[in-house]
Amino acid sequence: MNALRTLVCVLGLAAAGFVRADGGEFLDATTLLDSGDPAQKIDLVFLGDGFTRDQQDLFNAKVDLAVHEFLNAHPLFALRSAFNIHRVNVASPESGTDKFSSCGGESTGDSDQQRRTAMDSGYCAGGGGTVYRCMLTSNDALALDFAARAPDDNIVIVLVNDSGHGGCARGPLTFFTIEDDFEEMAVHEMGHAIFGLADEYQYDKEDTYTGAEPTQPNVTRETSRDALKWADLLLADTAVPTQAHGTACSVSNLPGRAFPEDIIGTFEGAQYRRCALYRPEYFCRMRESQRAFCSVCRRQIIRTLLPKLSVDQAIRFTELLIRDDEDPWPRGEGEIYMNYDLRSRDTTVSGRWPGGGESSFDDDESKTINVAAGIVPEPAAGASASIALRVREDDWPDGDDSLENDADEPLPASGPFTIDKPDYRLSGDVQPAQLRVLFDTMEIKDDHDGFFRGAGDIYVEYTVSNGDVTVSGRWPNGDDTVGINDDETEQMAILAAAIPRPVGDNVLTITTKVMDQDTFSDDEVGSETFTFGGDTAFGTTQVVHQRDRSDYRLTLSVVGATQIIP
Ligand SMILES: [Zn+2]
Numbered sequence: 001m002n003a004l005r006t007l008v009c010v011l012g013l014a015a016a017g018f019v020r021a022d023g024g025e026f027l028d029a030t031t032l033l034d035s036g037d038p039a040q041k042i043d044l045v046f047l048g049d050g051f052t053r054d055q056q057d058l059f060n061a062k063v064d065l066a067v068h069e070f071l072n073a074h075p076l077f078a079l080r081s082a083f084n085i086h087r088v089n090v091a092s093p094e095s096g097t098d099k100f101s102s103c104g105g106e107s108t109g110d111s112d113q114q115r116r117t118a119m120d121s122g123y124c125a126g127g128g129g130t131v132y133r134c135m136l137t138s139n140d141a142l143a144l145d146f147a148a149r150a151p152d153d154n155i156v157i158v159l160v161n162d163s164g165h166g167g168c169a170r171g172p173l174t175f176f177t178i179e180d181d182f183e184e185m186a187v188h189e190m191g192h193a194i195f196g197l198a199d200e201y202q203y204d205k206e207d208t209y210t211g212a213e214p215t216q217p218n219v220t221r222e223t224s225r226d227a228l229k230w231a232d233l234l235l236a237d238t239a240v241p242t243q244a245h246g247t248a249c250s251v252s253n254l255p256g257r258a259f260p261e262d263i264i265g266t267f268e269g270a271q272y273r274r275c276a277l278y279r280p281e282y283f284c285r286m287r288e289s290q291r292a293f294c295s296v297c298r299r300q301i302i303r304t305l306l307p308k309l310s311v312d313q314a315i316r317f318t319e320l321l322i323r324d325d326e327d328p329w330p331r332g333e334g335e336i337y338m339n340y341d342l343r344s345r346d347t348t349v350s351g352r353w354p355g356g357g358e359s360s361f362d363d364d365e366s367k368t369i370n371v372a373a374g375i376v377p378e379p380a381a382g383a384s385a386s387i388a389l390r391v392r393e394d395d396w397p398d399g400d401d402s403l404e405n406d407a408d409e410p411l412p413a414s415g416p417f418t419i420d421k422p423d424y425r426l427s428g429d430v431q432p433a434q435l436r437v438l439f440d441t442m443e444i445k446d447d448h449d450g451f452f453r454g455a456g457d458i459y460v461e462y463t464v465s466n467g468d469v470t471v472s473g474r475w476p477n478g479d480d481t482v483g484i485n486d487d488e489t490e491q492m493a494i495l496a497a498a499i500p501r502p503v504g505d506n507v508l509t510i511t512t513k514v515m516d517q518d519t520f521s522d523d524e525v526g527s528e529t530f531t532f533g534g535d536t537a538f539g540t541t542q543v544v545h546q547r548d549r550s551d552y553r554l555t556l557s558v559v560g561a562t563q564i565i566p
Contacts, residue, residue, distance in 0.1 A: 023093035024118025024142065027056065029149045032067055033085035034345055035377055038152030041308055042194060043084045045153045047146055049119040049137075049175075050161035053091040062159050062178050063087050069183035070190060073285075074493035075298055075557060078436050081377050082308035086150035090118045097135070097162045097177075098122030104130030110164075119143040121160045121175055125168060135166030135175045143173055155193050157186070169193055184289040191286050195304050197297050200279040200287035202269040207249045209273040217300045218286060219270040220278050230280050230296045233264045235548055241278060244268040249275035257282045261489035262441045262546075262555050264295050292491050295555060298440065299543045302559050309559075313385055314433035314498035315342055315373040315411065316471055317353060321366035321425040326393045326401040333360045335394035336403075338426075342411075344376035344385035356478015358394045366425075372471040375433045375498045378413075385411040391424050429469075433498035435560035437464050437510065439475060440544070442492050443553040444484040447516050448523040457481035457517035458490075458525070460554075464497035467506025471497045481517045501560055508532040514552050526551045532558060 035041050046066065048059035071080050092115075099113040103124035110123070110132075119142040120126060126138035137143060137158075147153040158175045159182075160166070167176030167189055174193045176182060191197040198216035213221050222228050225240040234240070242265025243258050259265070259282065266278035270287075279287065284294035293301065325334020335358035342349040351374055353359075359367065376385050389407040392400045403423035411417055411430055419426045439460075447456025459481045463472040475492055476482055484490045502508055513527040526549045547554045 022118070022120060022142065023116055024146065025053070025091040026146060026149055027053070027089040027091055029151075030087045030089070031084065031151065032063070032087055032346075033071070033080065033083060035081045035084055036310055038084055041084045041152075042082055042305075043086065043150065043152035043154045044190075045147045045150045045156045046085070046087045047090060047119065047143055047156060047158045048092075048161065049090075049121040049143070049158050050092050050094070050096045050115060050117040051090075051159075052093070052095050055095060055161065056089050056091070059089065059159065059161070060087070062182075065183045066157070066159070066186045070187050073187050074292055074440070074491070075301060075438050075559075076187075078375070078438055078495045078498075078559070079302065079305045079309060081310040081312050082305040084152065086153075088146055088149050090146050092117040092119075092161075095161055097160050098127060099162075099164075100124050100127060100132070103132040106132075108132045118146065119158055121158065123164070123166050131168075133166045134168035135160055135162075135177055136168040136170060137173070137175065140170065140173055155190070157190070157193075181289070188285055188289040191293070191297065191301075195297070195300050197286050197300060198271045200270045200284050200294075201272070202274045202277075203272045204274065207274050209271075209276040214271060214277070216271075218280060218284070218294070218296045220266065221276055222278070223266070228266065230264065230299075232542075233280075233295055233299075233544055233546070235264070235546065238263060238265045241266045241268060243282070244278075245275060260443050260487060260553075262295075262443045262553060264546075292493065295440070295544045298557060302543045302557060306559065310378050312375045312377055312433040312498065313344065313379075313411075313414075314375050314431045315385075315387070315428060316431065316469065317369050317371050317373050317426060317428045318416075319366055319368050319427040320353075320361075321364075321427075322361035322403070322423070323364055323425070324403070324423045325361055325363055326403055326423065333362055335359075336361045336391065337394060338389060338391040340373065340390070341388040342374050342376050342385065343388070344379050345383075347376055349374035349376055352477075354478060355474060355476075356480060370470050370472050372473060372495075372497050373428065375436075375495070384413065385430070387411055387419070389419060389426065391421075391426075431469055431498075431500050434501045435466065435508065435558070436498045437496045437508075438557040438559065439492040439494050439496050440555040440557055441489050442475075442482075442484065442514070443489040443555075444486060444514075444525065444551070445553065446486055446525070446551045447484065448525050448551065455483040455485050456525070458484045459515050459517060460492075461513045461515065462496055463509075463511045464499065465509045466499050466502040467509070468503075469499045471499060473497070496556075508558070510556075512547075512554060514554075 046063045051059040094115045096115040099110040101112045120138045125134045125136040147156040156173050160177045162177045174189050198219040270277040270279040280296035281294035283291045337358045391403040407419045416429045460475045509531050511529045514525040516523040
């Protein structure tokens, strides 16, 4: 490794020109997400290798795909202000990457192929490695020098222009190909690079682990409950080990899932070993790329990002007055809904109220609504966030009526706002989003459904309050329901609320009402009010909480509070 470091140094000093000795040409650097000062943020840089000058549109489209998948993964979608994201366009002389007919002395099934590319990527760790699917480079400095064209470069992701299966990481560099569904794997790989998470899958050829306790937060060799890294997340009646091999390790793979998906415990088979290493839940994004992150990984993500978050702005709608519903019908009731866009920096958050359907208003009727409209980044200095609002009356059969007038107005940095138009008036406020409440999963034990079909049509009504500010909502949005069988877990993956942390003697209060929709009258599966008292209940120690009731189990994450305050 010393030789490599020396090489890095020499090349680094020589990298003054636009065209590297091996032919890579710097074209442009673009910031895709700007959350603030790079010194305070995690800066991700996307590079492309084996994309010629004519293939930059392809590269740009793949970056957009990866960024979209990353920013919308749960819980990252509620924490994106921890990141800046940049794209550096580099033209390679030739398209593709290096392939080898043998790797580590074994035949690969590929033919030898040498391509002259900007970062000299290749399978088998760029050549000379032992694992063929390890897509890497012969020379880290090539990628690092191009990444330095971005404003900052904490994590560097190199997309390699090949459709084969390959990915690998070294230091701040992560390489992977653009095979089908690569964007899902990209989020998994960033789980390693950004959050220090271990792989939770096993290889069949390696068996019993005999090494020391792994340093990563999401795998363990521990079989004593109290010594577990995630002991505080276990329910009292969960055994440790939770699910293990019943026979000799060499005989069987891990059996099928025997517990609900949201059960946190120890499941044997992790970090490439079939036996004697355990993962926290049966499924996780660090085991299968298309899955959601497990509770332990989610907690690690939140803990890592807390010090990087900005105090984003939470926008709430509090009251809607309809002066003229534009409805000519004698019944006098307008079926009102509104679409809106919240904008700040380069982010647009769009929404609709109500989530589905309409809300009936007479002329001159006002309603208290208290809904969380969304969170947006704090505006750059001298700028402000804005709201575009379109209020409509649902009409049939001649099309919906517009209420005068559509609005497009700036929002205050904090405090109340009013959008006052001839036909309507919307009141709301802007609050610092210090505390974020995420609903993660819903496990239905008994849906209270007497019907033979067995699937509950579940929805959840909730309120979140800090004593001063209350927001209310419903999962799923609008009038829909989610079919959940008894003893099954559904991903909720929503930001239920973003509000200031409680002050004085106030506490965070969350109420949930879990319902099963029924033809005649809906059944209540269970309802609950619970509180989190004081700052110690938030912060980095306790992040993931499970509310284990007789008929359902809600897993939620509380992100906050004092750590977000600058
Ligand atoms: Zn995990």
